[in-house]
Amino acid sequence: MTTQATLSEAADRDLHTELMTLNMGPQHPSTHGVLQIQLTLDGETVVDAEPVLGYLHRGKEKHAEHMPYLQWLPMMDRLDYLAPLQSEIAYSLAVEKLCGIEVPAKAQAIRVVLAECMRLTSHLVWFACSALEIGAVTPFFLAFREREDLFDLLDELTGLRTNQEFIRFGGVKGEIPADLARRLKAWADRFGPCVDEYELLLSGNRIWYDRARGIAVLTTEQAIQLGLTGPNLRASGHPMDLRKDEPYSGYEQYDFDVAVGTVGDVYDRYLVRLEEMRQAARIISQALEGMPEGEHMARDYRYVLPPKDRVYSSMEELIYQFKVVTDMRPPKGEVYQAIEATKGELGIYLVSEGGTSPYRAHIRAPSFVNMMAIKPLCVGRPIADVVAVIGSIDFVMGECDR
Amino acid sequence: MNEVVLSRLKELASDADATAIDPAADGLPAFRLEREQLLGFMADLRDDPVLCFTMLLDVTALDWMGREPRFEVVYHLYSVKHRQRLRVKTSCTELDARVPSLTGLFPAANFHERETFDMFGVVFDGHPDLRRIMMPDEYEHHPLRKDFPMEGIEPEKVYLMKGGVMMPRPEGAERYPGAGSQVP
Numbered sequence: 001m002t003t004q005a006t007l008s009e010a011a012d013r014d015l016h017t018e019l020m021t022l023n024m025g026p027q028h029p030s031t032h033g034v035l036q037i038q039l040t041l042d043g044e045t046v047v048d049a050e051p052v053l054g055y056l057h058r059g060k061e062k063h064a065e066h067m068p069y070l071q072w073l074p075m076m077d078r079l080d081y082l083a084p085l086q087s088e089i090a091y092s093l094a095v096e097k098l099c100g101i102e103v104p105a106k107a108q109a110i111r112v113v114l115a116e117c118m119r120l121t122s123h124l125v126w127f128a129c130s131a132l133e134i135g136a137v138t139p140f141f142l143a144f145r146e147r148e149d150l151f152d153l154l155d156e157l158t159g160l161r162t163n164q165e166f167i168r169f170g171g172v173k174g175e176i177p178a179d180l181a182r183r184l185k186a187w188a189d190r191f192g193p194c195v196d197e198y199e200l201l202l203s204g205n206r207i208w209y210d211r212a213r214g215i216a217v218l219t220t221e222q223a224i225q226l227g228l229t230g231p232n233l234r235a236s237g238h239p240m241d242l243r244k245d246e247p248y249s250g251y252e253q254y255d256f257d258v259a260v261g262t263v264g265d266v267y268d269r270y271l272v273r274l275e276e277m278r279q280a281a282r283i284i285s286q287a288l289e290g291m292p293e294g295e296h297m298a299r300d301y302r303y304v305l306p307p308k309d310r311v312y313s314s315m316e317e318l319i320y321q322f323k324v325v326t327d328m329r330p331p332k333g334e335v336y337q338a339i340e341a342t343k344g345e346l347g348i349y350l351v352s353e354g355g356t357s358p359y360r361a362h363i364r365a366p367s368f369v370n371m372m373a374i375k376p377l378c379v380g381r382p383i384a385d386v387v388a389v390i391g392s393i394d395f396v397m398g399e400c401d402r
Numbered sequence: 403m404n405e406v407v408l409s410r411l412k413e414l415a416s417d418a419d420a421t422a423i424d425p426a427a428d429g430l431p432a433f434r435l436e437r438e439q440l441l442g443f444m445a446d447l448r449d450d451p452v453l454c455f456t457m458l459l460d461v462t463a464l465d466w467m468g469r470e471p472r473f474e475v476v477y478h479l480y481s482v483k484h485r486q487r488l489r490v491k492t493s494c495t496e497l498d499a500r501v502p503s504l505t506g507l508f509p510a511a512n513f514h515e516r517e518t519f520d521m522f523g524v525v526f527d528g529h530p531d532l533r534r535i536m537m538p539d540e541y542e543h544h545p546l547r548k549d550f551p552m553e554g555i556e557p558e559k560v561y562l563m564k565g566g567v568m569m570p571r572p573e574g575a576e577r578y579p580g581a582g583s584q585v586p
Contacts, residue, residue: 054536061521062545066552098427224457224482227510238482245485335428336478336489338459347460347478364460364478372513401536 019047024386026055032129032390033397037374041383049378049386051371056401064361069095069328070169070305072361077163079363080399082125083118086341087399088167093248094337094348095169099303099330105292107171108250112287113184114166115249115339116280117154120191121147122342122396123277130270130391131202134211139201146194153184170304171297181288188284195278203271212267216377216389219264226376227369230344231276232393235261235269242340253290254283266392273394303328329356343367343394363402367395407484410452418443423491432489437501440492444507447479447488454483458504461514463522467548472496473524477504494524503529521546 025036034055040048060079064072076091077084089111096103103111128143151161157180158164158173166173176184202208218228223236233240241258243251259275261268298304305324306317332354338347344366351360370393377389411431415422420435420443435443447455457480464474471493479488494501503526504511515526516535523544526532534541543555 054534054538057536059545062550062552065548100427225509227458227508229459240482240485331427333427335426336430336460336487337428338487345459349460349462349476349478351464360462360464362460362462368513368517369510372510 022383026052032395035371035390035395035397035400037378037386037390039378039383039386044382044384046378046381046383046386049375051374053368053371053397054401056397058402060402061361061363064358066357068326068356069330069358070325072358073167073169074165077165078398079365079402080122080341080343080346080367080396081163082122082396083342084163085114085166086118086339087346088165089115089249090337090339090341090346090348092167092169093339094335094350095303095330097337098333098335098350098352099169099300101170101298101300101303103171103249103298104295105250106175106294107296107298109287109291110172110176110296111167111249112251112254113176113284114164114172116283116287117150117184119280119342120277120284121150121154123273123280126273126391126394127198127277130388130394131208133387133391134208136202136205136208139198142194142198142201146191149187153180153187156180168297168305170300171295173296175296176288176291181291185285185288188281188288191281192278195274195281199274203274209267211385211388212270212392213265214263215266215385216381216392217263217265218373218377222376223264223373226372228344228373229369230340230342230366231259231269231272232344232370232373234259235272236264237261242338242345246338248337248339254286256283256286266388269392269394303330327356329354338364341366343370343396343399346399363399365399365402367397367400368402370395371400404484404486407453407481407486410450411488414443414446414450414453418446420490423489426489430487430489432491434491434493437492437494440490441502441504441507443490444477444479444504447490448507453481455479455481455486455488457482458508458510458514459487461504461511461518463518463524463546465522465546465548470495473499473522475501475518475524499523500525500527502527503532505529520544523547 020041022039022041023036024039026034036052038050038052039046060075063075073088073091076087079087124143124147128140131139154164155161157176158166218236220236220238223233237260239258239260244258256279259272261272301320306320310317311321330352332352334351336347336349338345346366347364349362350358353359373393378386415433418435418439420433423432423434447453459480460478462476464476466472466474472495474491474493477490492501501524503515513535515529516532518524519526519532520534520536521544543550
């Protein structure tokens with residue numbers, strides 16, 4: 001035994017060559033956009049993995065300081081471009097908190113429907129791509145089949161296939177037409193079995209299981225220390241979900257479960273997100289079923305756009321519209337508003353000095369925080385697992401770099 | 403908010419000479435303290451068995467140009483046990499723009515502090531790897547400072563790549579060099 005150990009040590013020494021630096025990305029298909037990871041390799045083993053960020057930095061926070069509050073709203077779509085409406089909801093909620101606007105129940109329900117649709121479109125891309133990167137091609141086609149159907153419905157509602165835009169301060173742009181609501185509900189109701197189909201393809205698949213189970217384990221402790229939230233934290237066994245803990249937009253009315261993992265490896269993160277998709281479909285169905293009556297916009301015309309038909313026919317509303325667009329001044333103060341976005345906690349920190357633009361607007365982007373997990377998860381693992389890790393922690397560079 | 407948590411919070415705050423800030427629109431408890439007291443106060447918040455503010459959610463800064471002290475660094479903490487948020491602020495002057503780094507207490511501070519350094523030029527003492535994170539390494543300005551113009555400074559200047567391992571910036575490079583021509 002001793003001889004064997006000594007021998008293998010000697011072999012190890014001989015095989016040990018100099019370290020190699022390898023740039024993975026910024027144009028690597030598995031880095032989900034323009035992420036560069038500087039890998040230091042010892043043979044096939046990763047010794048160091050340093051994410052290099054900033055390729056998609058557009059200075060959104062600087063922009064916010066130079067434009068009216070309302071103008072920054074469409075810029076939120078370009079944060080997480082897989083789930084644009086969620087960022088809009090986060091920013092709207094922050095401004096509404098700052099100004100003290102009450103959002104009508106109907107608008108809240110529509111926001112919940114849209115937020116969960118965004119969770120689905122985002123998780124479907126994650127599912128499709130992370131499976132594709134590990135070598136499973138079929139899930140990609142299945143996931144995008146469902147995603148296209150959902151996009152068709154969202155296109156009908158918002159007029160945009162991707163980068164949808166529908167949220168306004170104090171409510172939403174319009175109601176969901178009855179016919180579209182019926183079809184969206186039918187889609188949500190048949191989406192559950194689709195997830196079962198995905199599971200049939202991957203969950204019991206030997207290759208997928210071996211590539212995912214026990215790989216890149218993140219304990220609850222580690223996840224909390226790294227500030228991870230959302231599915232990544234839940235897969236590590238901590239049931240933190242802002243939809244349950246600090247309900248916003250009336251999430252407390254809906255019946256859904258929070259998926260929690262036990263091990264915290266790639267496989268758990270995969271299972272948690274799959275279950276989240278089922279639950280999102282459940283929420284959509286419930287919200288459309290019990291859609292409250294009433295208005296879809298608040299009537300606080302100091303901060304809320306008046307209805308368009310009134311703007312064209314009434315002098316008062318025309319003036320309000322003009323004031324909101326050009327000269328909306330929230331009261332002095334600061335506010336931090338967090339929502340459960342697809343990648344984790346998306347926080348908007350606004351500081352107002354009473355002017356027409358925020359004195360400071362900061363985005364606490366979950367993708368940015370998730371980046372910190374790359375190094376601890378990759379070090380010591382073979383280079384092939386880097387792809388599995390990147391896929392499993394899920395990020396979007398638009399949101400990360402801002 | 404939980405009464406026990408609040409009273410314990412006030413105890414710790416008075417130990418660290420932290421003053422409570424009037425609740426903002428979001429109603430979060432908030433404290434402002436001197437940077438010398440920051441590390442001790444944060445360690446207490448994290449390790450206190452009653453409070454357990456174990457998660458650092460966010461670090462950012464505010465630039466109050468024209469006032470003293472100019473920079474205010476804002477921390478958002480989260481207590482996993484009580485599902486409670488907390489805001490802590492500290493400040494530093496323009497000439498001595500340094501605050502202690504929290505990376506020793508919260509590994510999550512790493513990227514947030516790098517970003518704050520990049521955008522505001524606030525130096526975090528004790529940070530293991532304080533480099534720019536968004537802007538190119540050789541960039542000389544701090545874009546989120548209030549005296550940085552919206553249109554940028556020297557927007558024509560070429561910064562080829564971040565990291566600099568594979569493609570260091572060649573002398574007199576064109577603005578849009580042909581793809582691949584610079585790769586050694």
